[in-house]
Amino acid sequence: MKITLSYLGPLLLLLASQLTSAATLKMSQDLWPPYIMNSVQGSGIAHDIVADALISAGYDLEYAVKPWTRVLKETKSGQSDVIISLWKTEERAKFLLYTEPYTHNNVIFISLSESQFEYESLDSLKGLRVALINDYAYANDLRQYKDMTVINTLDLPNSLRYLLANKADVILADESVGKWIARGMKIPKGKLYFSKTHFDSTPLHAAVRKDHPEAEKIVLILNNYFKNHAKGKLEALNMLYGIR
Numbered sequence: 210m211k212i213t214l215s216y217l218g219p220l221l222l223l224l225a226s227q228l229t230s231a232a233t234l235k236m237s238q239d240l241w242p243p244y245i246m247n248s249v250q251g252s253g254i255a256h257d258i259v260a261d262a263l264i265s266a267g268y269d270l271e272y273a274v275k276p277w278t279r280v281l282k283e284t285k286s287g288q289s290d291v292i293i294s295l296w297k298t299e300e301r302a303k304f305l306l307y308t309e310p311y312t313h314n315n316v317i318f319i320s321l322s323e324s325q326f327e328y329e330s331l332d333s334l335k336g337l338r339v340a341l342i343n344d345y346a347y348a349n350d351l352r353q354y355k356d357m358t359v360i361n362t363l364d365l366p367n368s369l370r371y372l373l374a375n376k377a378d379v380i381l382a383d384e385s386v387g388k389w390i391a392r393g394m395k396i397p398k399g400k401l402y403f404s405k406t407h408f409d410s411t412p413l414h415a416a417v418r419k420d421h422p423e424a425e426k427i428v429l430i431l432n433n434y435f436k437n438h439a440k441g442k443l444e445a446l447n448m449l450y451g452i453r
Contacts, residue, residue: 232423233269236260236291237284239277239364242389243450244294244413247274254446255294258311259415261442262434263291263427276363278344284418291427292416298346301416306424310412311435312443314383316348318404319391321372325402326379332356340368340377347381348409365390373400381408385452 236259238245244255251257252272260270275283283289285304296314297307320326327333331349334357341347342362352359360377362368365386371377373396382390384403391401415431417424 233271234291235271235289236293237273237275237280237289238293239280240274241386243452250450254450257446258442259293262431266430290418290421294413295416296346296411297414304419305416306419306428308415308428308431310414311439312413314411314413316408316411317384318379318381319387320379320402322399322402327404328406328408337378340371340380348411
């Protein structure tokens with residue numbers, strides 16, 4: 210078959226454009242070590258697994274670390290595309306398309322060692338000052354419990370400072386994150402008590418803004434990657450970041 214130049218030209222231009230213009234996704238997240246961090250090992254467990262999935266699928270990534278409230282606001286307004294790690298809520302589902310969970314967070318209470326607080330039910334929080342991070346989604350309708358005093362904080366280090374200054378009785382955190390942050394803040398060993406009972410084991414998702422033109426495709430790519438690679442990847446990353 211004879212291929213004319215008039216046919217070949219547009220075909221070559223199409224192929225060239227496909228090879229040279231990968232779609233760019235804007236990802237953002239707040240610091241949440243060891244899941245999201247700046248370290249010699251890398252950018253954190255959650256960042257690495259989500260970024261690997263998207264890069265493997267041919268996407269270019271722009272990544273920024275920002276305060277959590279800003280991450281939500283800018284993704285909702287279309288300034289950012291992908292949130293790397295978050296807990297699912299009905300309110301967020303109005304503007305986000307969630308992936309399947311790729312791991313779970315074991316959420317515990319942290320108190321001062323002399324208190325050794327153990328969670329049994331919401332009523333065990335009665336009368337306590339509980340530090341909760343602004344715009345974080347806590348399970349078990351925690352924010353609706355009226356018999357505790359909520360201390361709103363900016364982030365987990367802020368919560369820990371409230372606890373150490375006796376401005377809060379307990380704080381809530383992922384177990385790995387809490388221990389990592391406490392070490393980074395050089396809080397003396399034995400000063401804090403990490404509860405043995407879990408408040409919840411919360412699924413951790415990635416999410417894409419619903420109005421992104423490739424939202425469903427991106428979620429499908431991430432779900433397939435999590436299904437086929439997440440277990441082995443997470444084991445390797447846990448070793449890399451020293452939490453196993």
